[in-house]
Amino acid sequence: MTTAAHRPATLDDVARVAGVSRSTASRVLAGNGFASPTARARVRTAVDLLGYVPNSAARALVHGSGVRLLIAVAGADPAVLDDPYVDQAVAAVARACTPHGLGVAVQWVPLGAPEWLTRLTDDRGVAGLVLLNTTPALLDLVPRRLAGRAVSIGIGSATVPSVDIDNGGGTTAIVRHLHDTGRRRIAMVTGPRWLACANRSVRAYRTVMHDAGLPTREVVGDFSATRGYAAAREVLRRWPDTDAIVGISDATALGVIGRLRADGIRVPDDVAVTGFDDIPLAATVALTTASHPVRQIITAAATMVLEQRTAPETTVFPSALVVRGSA
């Protein structure tokens, strides 16, 4: 369309067409250094004419900056990557990276072998790091090379900043709401024990129950609908008089509701059910939940890495109670 054999244009082509040197063209495009208005204009015109797009590989090579963001997901087994939450995170990070000429890669880091992270980050192609389902051990393994180019979702450290949901606040609001609407025998389907952000929710649940002088009822889950489905039955087997079930996630809650309905138990009349996150589906099934703009949170994390605005501090996004039909 533009050049003869449609070999993508290089900076040399641009310089030749603009009648300047490669250095000048580079300076104009970088926006730093000196360049006369004339030169600037001619380079701009040449860029448009040739449809020039910089070669990110060459740029990354000279900068030593890497060419993709790594999303490292800790978990017991590679199946964590099947989680729709991970899908959403990967897609959101990819969207944020694309305009910067960066790609994304995803890898699982086994819970028992956090040192795998080192091998992954030894790849110079890695320009930045997003940690998902982070554990403290993982945070310590983020190499110095990537300081200021790493962000964790869910738990941070002195060197690695984190972007976070106010799980505690959200869960507190949910459990209080259940209590306020007369529920007293409130159970919780939790997340995996090793996951900091899930534990914050569990602790909030315990605190509210304790303050109300009520005993806790916990079954360990894993965020999935499938597990929620199974956990619901376990809850009712152990504590048949349960009148409310708090799900660690919306998917968990949907699984719980599926099981309850299948067993002829009415929601919310017999048992109230709540979720966490407010995924799009939550509205259509009238799920009471806590709302967080997950996509925006992930995007914020990716942006921090991309713009290197990673002050070692924690950004906490608020949680908003959304009361619908299920509780």
Next chain:
Amino acid sequence: MTTAAHRPATLDDVARVAGVSRSTASRVLAGNGFASPTARARVRTAVDLLGYVPNSAARALVHGSGVRLLIAVAGADPAVLDDPYVDQAVAAVARACTPHGLGVAVQWVPLGAPEWLTRLTDDRGVAGLVLLNTTPALLDLVPRRLAGRAVSIGIGSATVPSVDIDNGGGTTAIVRHLHDTGRRRIAMVTGPRWLACANRSVRAYRTVMHDAGLPTREVVGDFSATRGYAAAREVLRRWPDTDAIVGISDATALGVIGRLRADGIRVPDDVAVTGFDDIPLAATVALTTASHPVRQIITAAATMVLEQRTAPETTVFPSALVVRGSA
């Protein structure tokens, strides 16, 4: 950990440690060309010792091969990228690419301006192309440079192979099932008209209905739960005696069910509802649907591109009817 300032090792470092030249080291790692068993062994040892990982940017630069796969998603507006289906596709492609040292990028291509694709693919960083929600116009714009490195999902061309779901067969099975179970006033919430794969479903629906001597009832949807929610009401307003609604996707069906339940209409007693895809949630809400391993299909597409096994032909994945409670 390995080297002093933990500057990631280069091939030069490996060569020096192994006591061979950079060329020899390169040859050993590439696996082609000559290299004595001794040299081979020493290079291998040095690689392990230094934890050497090749710099993908440098490799891409010299090969001119690009450094990421582009996922181009056609749609009316950028909101198509919010679709969980796109999330899943991006994540699945990313997983397939990561071991190859490639990242992924996602971009929206406006329906009315397919030529945007040209600008995207002019970027030399683009190593391959996965087309989503493909239109014929888009297929013609895949540059020759990317021939054999592009794959389309849903509709192919003479030069671009496609990976596909048997939408026609799946929908035929679903509508026949509804007919077999006594439904006669069957409506469909379709996908966008411009989308080839959605149209295959619609045509199958029409054919079955026509063969049974029944009139069709169509409302245009867009795959989303939200739209399904609204479409359900539209269906019942226009044809109040409808006894079955075929959703173009599971999300659509879930939206439809949400609306029907909210209106006190029993599923499947009053109105049967079916979905398409069999997403994980479908099982927990007992949705009758057609099952396809979407993740595997996307992975297959990505693998075709990565291994350049893109013979210009169509691979069709079968569709399996899954009868659950909703129909």
Next chain:
DNA sequence: CACACACCTGGGAGCGCTACCACCACAATC
């Protein structure tokens, strides 16, 4: 009129890697 000090420009090195080529040893052939 010399000098300083802006502003602007092109030459050239080099990022880490692969590909090509020249070269060397040693064996087999005429």
Next chain:
DNA sequence: GATTGTGGTGGTAGCGCTCCCAGGTGTGTG
């Protein structure tokens, strides 16, 4: 003993880009 391999090796160019530095112009000051 000169020729042709054949396996193995190192030197070097160059992918497209950015940055540094030397060398220009022009305008203002002593």
